[in-house]
Amino acid sequence: MKINLKQELVTQWFKNLQIIICKNIEEIENNKVLFKSKNWLRNKKKNEGGGVSKLLKNGKIFDKVGVNFSEVYGKFPNELKGKIPGTKENTKFWATGVSIVMHMRNPHVPAMHFNTRYIITNHGWFGGGMDVTPCFKDNKLKKWLNKNLKTMCDRHNKKYFKNYSKWCDEYFYLPHRKEMRGIGGIFFDYKKDNWNKDFNFVKDVGLEFIKLFNEIIDKKNKIKWTKMDKETQFLKRGRYVEFNLLYDRGTKFGIQTGGNIDAILMSLPPLAKWN
Amino acid sequence: MKINLKQELVTQWFKNLQIIICKNIEEIENNKVLFKSKNWLRNKKKNEGGGVSKLLKNGKIFDKVGVNFSEVYGKFPNELKGKIPGTKENTKFWATGVSIVMHMRNPHVPAMHFNTRYIITNHGWFGGGMDVTPCFKDNKLKKWLNKNLKTMCDRHNKKYFKNYSKWCDEYFYLPHRKEMRGIGGIFFDYKKDNWNKDFNFVKDVGLEFIKLFNEIIDKKNKIKWTKMDKETQFLKRGRYVEFNLLYDRGTKFGIQTGGNIDAILMSLPPLAKWN
Numbered sequence: 400m401k402i403n404l405k406q407e408l409v410t411q412w413f414k415n416l417q418i419i420i421c422k423n424i425e426e427i428e429n430n431k432v433l434f435k436s437k438n439w440l441r442n443k444k445k446n447e448g449g450g451v452s453k454l455l456k457n458g459k460i461f462d463k464v465g466v467n468f469s470e471v472y473g474k475f476p477n478e479l480k481g482k483i484p485g486t487k488e489n490t491k492f493w494a495t496g497v498s499i500v501m502h503m504r505n506p507h508v509p510a511m512h513f514n515t516r517y518i519i520t521n522h523g524w525f526g527g528g529m530d531v532t533p534c535f536k537d538n539k540l541k542k543w544l545n546k547n548l549k550t551m552c553d554r555h556n557k558k559y560f561k562n563y564s565k566w567c568d569e570y571f572y573l574p575h576r577k578e579m580r581g582i583g584g585i586f587f588d589y590k591k592d593n594w595n596k597d598f599n600f601v602k603d604v605g606l607e608f609i610k611l612f613n614e615i616i617d618k619k620n621k622i623k624w625t626k627m628d629k630e631t632q633f634l635k636r637g638r639y640v641e642f643n644l645l646y647d648r649g650t651k652f653g654i655q656t657g658g659n660i661d662a663i664l665m666s667l668p669p670l671a672k673w674n
Numbered sequence: 675m676k677i678n679l680k681q682e683l684v685t686q687w688f689k690n691l692q693i694i695i696c697k698n699i700e701e702i703e704n705n706k707v708l709f710k711s712k713n714w715l716r717n718k719k720k721n722e723g724g725g726v727s728k729l730l731k732n733g734k735i736f737d738k739v740g741v742n743f744s745e746v747y748g749k750f751p752n753e754l755k756g757k758i759p760g761t762k763e764n765t766k767f768w769a770t771g772v773s774i775v776m777h778m779r780n781p782h783v784p785a786m787h788f789n790t791r792y793i794i795t796n797h798g799w800f801g802g803g804m805d806v807t808p809c810f811k812d813n814k815l816k817k818w819l820n821k822n823l824k825t826m827c828d829r830h831n832k833k834y835f836k837n838y839s840k841w842c843d844e845y846f847y848l849p850h851r852k853e854m855r856g857i858g859g860i861f862f863d864y865k866k867d868n869w870n871k872d873f874n875f876v877k878d879v880g881l882e883f884i885k886l887f888n889e890i891i892d893k894k895n896k897i898k899w900t901k902m903d904k905e906t907q908f909l910k911r912g913r914y915v916e917f918n919l920l921y922d923r924g925t926k927f928g929i930q931t932g933g934n935i936d937a938i939l940m941s942l943p944p945l946a947k948w949n
Contacts, residue, residue: 575929575938637942644919645929654850654920663850667912667948673939 405594406493409517409601410470413497414451416515416605417468420499421453423609424464427616432458434466439659447473452662456669460620463502465665469658470495476655484589485520492656494518496527497605498649500666501612506632507622509533509540509581509615510639512666513608514649515601524591525601528563529608530571530584531615534628534635540619541582544611548585551607555600563587573642580642636668643667680869681768684792684876685745688772689726691790691880692743695774696728698884699739702891707733709741714934722748727937731944735895738777740940744933745770751930759864760795767931769793771802772880773924775941776887781907782897784808784815784856784890785914787941788883789924790876799866800876803838804883805846805859806890809903809910815894816857819886823860826882830875838862848917855917911943918942 402410421434432455440449450469455461472493481487496516503510515527531544545564552560567586572579585604590597643650643666653663677685696709707730715724725744730736747768756762771791778785790802806819820839827835838860846855860879865872918925918941928938 575935633945640915640946641919641939644916660850661949664916664948669949670908670945670947671915672945673942674936674944 405523405598406495406517406519409598410495412598412602412605413468413470413495413515413517417451417453417466417497420609421455421466423613424455424461424466424501427460427613428455428458432456432461437661439662441471441473441657441659445473447471450659450662452659452665454665458504460504460508460616461501462504463669464500465662466497466499467662467665468495468497469662471656471658476657479655483518483520484524485522488521490520492518492520494656498666499608502636502668503616503620505620505622506534506624506628508619509537510636510668511608511612511615512584513605513612515604517601522591524589525597526588526590527601527604528567528584528586529604529611530567530581530586531611532571532581532635532639534632537582540615545583547611548607551603552585555596555603559587559600560585571642573638573646575645576638576641578638580638630672633670633672634674636671637673640667640671680798680873681770681792681794684873685770687873687877687880688743688745688770688790688792692726692728692741692772695884696730696741698888699730699736699741699776702735702888703730703733707731707736712936714937716746716748716932716934720748722746725934725937727934727940729940733779735779735783735891736776737779738944739775740937741772741774742937742940743770743772744937746931746933751932754930758793758795759799760797763796767793767795773941774883777911777943778891778895780895780897781809781899781903783894784812785911785943786883786887786890787859788880788887790879792876797866799864800872801863801865802876802879803842803859803861804879804886805842805856805861806886807846807856807910807914809907812857815890820858822886823882826878827860830871830878834862834875835860846917848913848921850920851913851916853913855913905947908945908947909949911946912948915942915946 425433434453434455436451436453438451441447448471453466455464475486475490475492480490498514501511510532513529517525549560563585564583567584570586571581650663700708709728709730711726711728713726716722723746728741730739750761750765750767755765773789776786785807788804792800824835839858842859842861845861925938
């Protein structure tokens, strides 16, 4: 597929973001636990892109963290025709993205999720966001998180935070449990207002995520935890699994478009429990 | 909703089956671990039926086993209109069923699943089946299981086994993993050939399940297991979670029709792992 400058710029940014974040995480682990990297191809017979999935497990701080980059293209399966913007006439697509899920050892450090993506069909758009899932009610963290995200969003557009935090709350919701998954964040999709501004925003979302996860780990990892806290975390991770398999668009998109299954399901926690 | 004799007979059979099987399981546990029982209502405001969900946990033989009975009625949500047989004109339904999932302590004893159901919309039909999911390749068990199920099916109709075991293999399949969930069993749905014969078959499926799970536990629970075997089981249970949340019709049906969420998700293992 022909790559234009925009596609090239975004792809490079996502690739670099993956490298920067992985380095950062390894430093948090004092470089004693390192990422394992896997390259995969969407199609072994013809060139339809692929990705690099990076996984770190059993750290002192991170129980499991997956950092995935992918750049894939080709055709959507027919069942998606017309269901994704710009696919009414044909199912050609090109997509790149980076996505991260962190499951933490200390139950007082929330699970954190980040994704930014750029998708092209008949037209192109950005999507992404980040959200935070603690095991325990934490209004202080929620306030702090929202304040930071609002400041970041406001740099780009005063309406973003209100819209995207609402979208996040609506998206990360488990209707069968009548529960929110986490305490909020931002979520956006089909973003195609002004390419330069949109790309700047997407870059800023990535940099903000780096700042926030470092601060959250600093703040929360000091708190002592008990075996009971860990049990609470295992049950909360059960909800995480339920959300990702029952509702998450990224998971569905990945499975339906023949993505790499290990990369797609890297978001699942290392261990989950159900009562 | 008016209950006719057929509905009454099936409901009574399912209720009794739940009681018999729970007693059987408690006996296997030497009556030292007992089921906890919960009654639930589909709708707290108006009479739309409900169920009895029974759960036994942390036994010597069973890690977790759920045995659910339900009898629910009312209207399907509009999104299901026309998607379930006999709902084109209206969404009224009545349904009863019993379903069981056993997650075993010894990783050499397979997980076992059973369900029989009777659903009425504009017309009525039976569905159900049973299937077996070991953590390790086990061709001998597979052969033995199929032989037994074939003998049982043949008592009713010589075509049943071939059709229903094929349906089972197709149904309990994880396309994203390109893996079968288990080693087979039988699965049938929309069964409305001859009410008396169908009901006899459904009863026999229940009795056969009792015979088979007892024999399987007898046979397999003697095998010594290691910590490594248990780890293999935890990963296999991850696949079980994936299937139930991504594909299982019963789970989807339950969630979409406002069933009791704890009863629906009782099928999930107590602990699952992902690499």
